[in-house]
Amino acid sequence: AAFRVDVLTIFPEYLAPLGQSLLGKAAQRGLVDIGVHDLRQWTGDVHRTVDDSPYGGGPGMVMRPEPWGRALEAVRPPGTRLVVPTPAGRPFTQAVAAQWATEPGLVFACGRYEGIDQRVADWAAGSGPVSEVSIGDYVLAGGESAVLVMVEAVTRLIPGVVGNADSVEFDSHADGLLEGPSYTRPASWQGLEVPPVLLSGDHAAIARWRRGQSLRRTADRRPDLLAALPDGALDAADRAA
Numbered sequence: 001a002a003f004r005v006d007v008l009t010i011f012p013e014y015l016a017p018l019g020q021s022l023l024g025k026a027a028q029r030g031l032v033d034i035g036v037h038d039l040r041q042w043t044g045d046v047h048r049t050v051d052d053s054p055y056g057g058g059p060g061m062v063m064r065p066e067p068w069g070r071a072l073e074a075v076r077p078p079g080t081r082l083v084v085p086t087p088a089g090r091p092f093t094q095a096v097a098a099q100w101a102t103e104p105g106l107v108f109a110c111g112r113y114e115g116i117d118q119r120v121a122d123w124a125a126g127s128g129p130v131s132e133v134s135i136g137d138y139v140l141a142g143g144e145s146a147v148l149v150m151v152e153a154v155t156r157l158i159p160g161v162v163g164n165a166d167s168v169e170f171d172s173h174a175d176g177l178l179e180g181p182s183y184t185r186p187a188s189w190q191g192l193e194v195p196p197v198l199l200s201g202d203h204a205a206i207a208r209w210r211r212g213q214s215l216r217r218t219a220d221r222r223p224d225l226l227a228a229l230p231d232g233a234l235d236a237a238d239r240a241a
C-alpha cells in the first residue's frame with residue numbers, strides 16, 4: 001500500500017514542490033500519496049482566525065487549538081504519527097527517517113507564529129504517536145520548509161522511490177560517518193588530479209582509502225558523530241587512519 005503523507009498548513013501553496021520531480025514520480029507510481037490541506041478550512045469564524053495572544057503574556061501570537069482539533073479529526077488516520085516541526089523538538093536524524101519510513105504514513109502540522117497551543121500535541125497523543133522534532137538549531141517562520149525536508153528524507157527511503165537502492169544504503173550517516181569526497185571524469189581538471197588510488201582498480205585499497213577519508217572528514221567536521229559511535233565501530237585500521 002502507498003505511504004500516505006498529509007500536511008496541515010495555512011500556506012498550502014508552499015508545499016507545491018511535493019508534487020514535483022522525485023516525489024512526483026513516486027506519487028504517480030502509487031508508492032506515495034500526498035495530501036496538502038489548508039488549516040483555515042477548519043476555522044469557525046468569518047475571518048478564519050487561527051491565532052491569538054499568548055496566555056501569560058509575551059511577544060507574538062500562538063495558534064489556537066480548535067482549528068487543529070477539527071482538522072486532525074478530519075485528516076489523521078487513527079494511529080498515524082503526527083509530526084510537528086519545531087525548534088524545540090528532538091533532533092530529526094537519518095535514523096528517525098528510517099524508522100518513519102517503515103510506518104503506513106505521516107501527518108505533518110505546520111506551526112507558524114510562536115507555535116501551536118501545547119494542548120494540541122497533548123490531545124493528539126491520545127490517537128497515535130506525536131513527534132515534536134527539530135531539523136536544526138535555527139528558527140524558521142513556519143514548519144513548511146521543515147516538512148519539505150522531512151518528507152524528502154523519509155520518502156527516499158521507501159523501496160522503489162529512489163532508483164538506485166545502493167545509493168540509499170551507502171548514504172552519509174548510514175554507517176554513522178560522513179561520506180568522503182567523490183570524483184568523476186575528467187581525471188585532470190584545472191590542474192587538479194583525481195586521487196590515483198581511485199583509478200588503480202585495487203578495490204581493497206579503494207575501500208580502505210574511502211574509509212580513511214570518511215573518518216578524517218568526520219573527525220574534522222563532525223567530531224560529535226565520532227564520539228557517538230558505538231564501541232568497536234572503529235577497528236585498528238580505522239584508528240591508524
Ligand SMILES: COc1cccc(COC(=O)c2cn[nH]c2)c1
Nearest residue numbers: 086087111115134135140142143
Ligand atoms: C510549532 O511551532 C513552531 C514555532 C516556530 C517555528 C516553527 C517552524 O519550525 C522551525 O522553525 C524549526 C524546525 N526545526 N528547526 C527549526 C514551529
